[in-house]
Amino acid sequence: MCEQIKLKHQSAGKCEIRIKGQLVSRDTFTLIAGPCTIENYEDLLSIVMKLKQMGIKFFRGGAYKMRTSPYSFQGLGEEGLEYIKKVSDETGMISVSEISSPEDVKIMSEFIDILQVGTRNMHNYPLLSKLGKISNPIILKRGMSSTIKEWLLAAERIIESGNPKVILCERGIRTFENFTRNTLDISAIPAVRSLSNLPIIVDPSHSSGKREMIKSLSWAAIAAGTDGLMIETHFAPDTTICDSEQTINFKMLEEIMKPLQDLISLWDKKF
Numbered sequence: 001m002c003e004q005i006k007l008k009h010q011s012a013g014k015c016e017i018r019i020k021g022q023l024v025s026r027d028t029f030t031l032i033a034g035p036c037t038i039e040n041y042e043d044l045l046s047i048v049m050k051l052k053q054m055g056i057k058f059f060r061g062g063a064y065k066m067r068t069s070p071y072s073f074q075g076l077g078e079e080g081l082e083y084i085k086k087v088s089d090e091t092g093m094i095s096v097s098e099i100s101s102p103e104d105v106k107i108m109s110e111f112i113d114i115l116q117v118g119t120r121n122m123h124n125y126p127l128l129s130k131l132g133k134i135s136n137p138i139i140l141k142r143g144m145s146s147t148i149k150e151w152l153l154a155a156e157r158i159i160e161s162g163n164p165k166v167i168l169c170e171r172g173i174r175t176f177e178n179f180t181r182n183t184l185d186i187s188a189i190p191a192v193r194s195l196s197n198l199p200i201i202v203d204p205s206h207s208s209g210k211r212e213m214i215k216s217l218s219w220a221a222i223a224a225g226t227d228g229l230m231i232e233t234h235f236a237p238d239t240t241i242c243d244s245e246q247t248i249n250f251k252m253l254e255e256i257m258k259p260l261q262d263l264i265s266l267w268d269k270k271f
């Protein structure tokens with residue numbers, strides 16, 4: 001049994017996050033897709049144009065990559081941010097990218113629409129407090145070994161610091177199971193819905209680490225009441241530098257989206 005958590009900011013009223021004409025809330029469904037990492041401008045533009053054609057409004061892509069190994073590709077950095085901004089300006093699509101250091105808050109808040117706090121930074125309290133000083137919405141991923149209470153209190157820290165626009169993201173937790181990269185905690189969805197008014201989205205890509213599981217996990221998450229999905233997508237997943245095994249192609253994304261309207265109608269959501 002999870003003891004009730006004292007949340008000053010998340011326990012009453014509706015949380016509605018508006019960004020460039022889109023609404024992220026309990027009443028809407030937010031689909032975010034795109035590559036794990038930005039590799040070059042041309043590929044990013046081509047991916048984002050295709051996503052737009054498919055009716056998607058949000059794209060993701062890392063410029064600063066938090067890799068477990070210091071020898072893995074760490075991202076294009078500022079050059080990547082410039083590509084994201086350019087593509088977002090050209091297509092009108094809303095950008096999501098990960099912030100990993102308090103020093104980057106200023107530049108990222110200018111270049112990126114929605115800043116993502118990754119699983120490795122959920123406990124980075126100086127970063128969370130600084131994100132409370134900007135007006136961009138924040139996607140707060142659950143720490144891979146964090147309880148729901150710790151996660152909601154991390155969100156509370158951003159809100160208490162001044163920024164109420166927090167979107168929670170369940171991205172799988174560490175368990176004894178090692179067939180999958182992490183274990184998607186489906187029960188976190190109804191738990192968060194009962195404890196907090198913040199929108200919660202699910203990342204089936206980092207949860208499973210396996211592209212063949214993305215469709216079932218996405219549908220399961222929608223049935224459980226998620227307010228959105230963030231899915232790593234690329235036109236040629238096998239060629240990507242980062243997370244290719246879990247990245248899906250557009251055909252797979254189309255298949256996931258086919259029953260979307262019916263599935264989200266279970267929860268009276270709009271897409």
Ligand code: PEP
Pocket residue numbers: 036062066098117118119120141171203206
């Ligand atoms: C990501 O979304 O690019 C990412 C690194 O995810 P996580 O922090 O969940 O591992």
Ligand code: MN
Pocket residue numbers: 036037206232242243
């Ligand atoms: Mn990734």
